[in-house]
Amino acid sequence: MVDGGGAIQRTTAQFEGPRERLLCLGPAALRTDELLACIMQSGNGKQSVYEISTKLLQYVGGVYALADIDVAELLSVPGIGRAKALQIAAAVELGRRIVHKPSDQRLQIRTADDAATYVMDRMRYLKKEHFVTLLLDTKHRLIGEDTSSIGSLDASIVHPREVFRFAIRRSASAILCVHNHPSGDPSPSSEDIAVTRRLEEAGRVLGIEVLDHIVIGDGRYVSLRAAGYMDN
Incomplete structure (x- = not known):
């Protein structure tokens, strides 16, 4: 509808669909299920796109769980076919890359807090243990990273050959190891300590110096070096 001055007046009906709401109000105005509906675009003939997006969030355990789900798991969600699974997986990965874009200068890891801050937001919500190795140069600047192991709900088995293989390839001077505890409690286990010493x-x-091993919990972390579990 157009008013006397030629301006477009939006009616309530024009805001009903998620894509229309996104266009008129911007992405920040949409709920998570509406954003998912925009990504998936349509229903499947039996369920509306709203119903599918709501069931997806319930099935995986909320939006943060999408960071730790793969295409095979998405395909097990009722109403999610191959096309929708690929759309969601691509959107999640794109968001991850945008959030963690490299800066113009290499990040320098000076303290355990630097390392924990770098990985906290992406690792605190993971449902499986991920063992990540940060590769550093002689000035402890970040030159790369590698996910050495992905474990089950409460365990990640890692071997030194997986950890150091990528470090050798990138000529790293030092490494800093990080892994998460899905329970949210960052207290190191006996296995964590044994792996660190190996x-x-x-x-x-x-x-290649091992600077530290950091355990990430839900908004908290423990440095095994600061806790006295590593050689000084």
């Missing part, structure tokens, strides 16, 4: 021994042989 990595330290391997690092000494290879000439």
